Amino acid sequence: MSGAVVPDLLVADVELTENLYPFTKSKALSASVKISNATSVRVTQGFLEEWLKILSVGLDLWNCGTVTLSSAPYIYRHLSRSFSTFIGIGLVGCWVPEVPTNLLRNRFTASLFIKHSQVGVMRRGMLNAVGKVRYIVLEDSVVDKVEGPLAAEGSFTLSQRDLHRWNGLFLNNVTIHSLGSSSFNLTHKASKRENTHKVDVKDCLVGQVGHGGITVQGDVAVTIKNNIFENLEDGALKISVSRDLKFQGNLVQAAEEASLQDIQCQNLTEMDTNMIYITLDKNTTELFNELSFSPFSASCGLSQIFKVVNMDVPLTTIVFSHSTWVLLAILLLLILIAGGILYRWRENNKLQNQSQSNFHSYNGVSSSAQYQANQQEVNMVQGSVLNPVYDRTTL
Structure with a gap:
């Protein structure tokens, strides 16, 4: 591939014009232009007109400060179907006030790369008559x-x-x-x-x-x-x-x-x-x-x-979400379990109070709540009645 490469420049300003390189006199099928480390770059329409006379072209501007781009003019090329034309522009580390209309145009393929830039x-209409991107x-x-x-x-x-x-x-x-x-x-x-x-x-x-x-x-x-x-x-x-x-x-x-x-x-x-x-x-x-x-x-x-x-x-x-419905179901189940435990606890307290009252009434002596509960359990078991406090199958 032959073409033009502008090496890294340490200059304040760069202006790309039709005089940069005699593209029309070149027999090259591709031309690549790269400028690095300039304070500013201005790409003129005259440069683009001359540059686009080559079949495949690339322009890379890296760390070039303020970059001013122009719209590309229409360039007529009568080509057989065996030729593929391309235009690609890369902007890295630049301030670009405007990416103009018709910047990438009249090519079979095109590419645009912008990185670390504003x-x-x-x-x-930045792309115009581009077959494929x-x-x-x-x-x-x-x-x-x-x-x-x-x-x-x-x-x-x-x-x-x-x-x-x-x-x-x-x-x-x-x-x-x-x-x-x-x-x-x-x-x-x-x-x-x-x-x-x-x-x-x-x-x-x-x-x-x-x-x-x-x-x-x-x-x-x-x-x-x-x-x-x-x-x-x-x-x-x-x-x-x-x-x-x-x-x-x-x-x-x-x-x-x-x-x-x-x-x-x-x-x-x-x-x-x-x-x-x-x-x-x-x-x-x-x-x-x-x-x-x-x-x-x-x-x-x-x-x-x-x-x-x-x-x-x-x-x-x-x-x-499916996970949300599962969480809600688990929460509801926990609430029901807590309600069941509270209900059983209250029923057990009522049972103990009733047992204590009956024991004092019929026996005439006092005893601890633990003994009363145990005695009630014994009485209920002897009567073939399950104690709901210990019947875990109800929970």
Whole structure:
């Protein structure tokens, strides 16, 4: 692979222009540009126009301070079906005010990697006329706003090939203050069973999530785990996949009633230990009478979830799970046993008092309560009557 590599730079500012490298005169099929340790980098449209004349291109900006990106212009290339074009951009340790519209465009495949960075706005239509997405990865970063959908077509398809340790969408330890409608709307059709592409959303803090903010369909394994969602709109999460689905350990601080109804469960689904605050028009009493109520679809059954109703009144938590019903049954049994013991104790005291009274009346002498109880036991046994104090079968 031939191309251009800009080595680590110790300069204040870098501007990438069409004069950086004579791409049009090169016979290279791929070009990779990397800049490290600059105070700022400005990527001009002229650079992108020249750069995109190569079939497969990559741009890596590492620890480059403020990074200003431009929209890529349309580049017409008449290619036979045997050629595959690619564009990939990696941003590590940067401040990126804007990821513009048409940044990744007119390529057979594309990839985006952002790590240890702060991003202002990821614009709607960042992907345009991209056939397949190999991966979109956001790790250890903060994004102020994602304008959905990221794909100009409304959704994007994952690549068929397993080329990287990332194959799909990965959000790990990311803060996204606002996730717009249909932001991450993707699908995938596997060519074989072992071809597993993933959507992983783990340890993230996500603020407002619009309708279909995360939408996944097809042969994809989905894990949404240990996240905090501050507010989910109706239909915020739409999941219908044939592979593993794990929705575990998430906290939803506010959610409309139908925000999770479009998560479809199947045999490979695991859903537990989630806490969800549901905002409802119904009053608390009405909801408690509906024991079958669940924020998930009927396909998920009564998953183990916690639902807090009406944030304007003191919080009331109800738990729906198989383990909860077992605990309630055990508690009820303990209460019945305690009540039985108390009842037997009171009956025994009455028996002792009656025995003491009769003994004094008919014998004319006093005796200890222990002797009276024993004497009563003897009298009842002689009369073929079981002593209820010692009849444990009644408990």
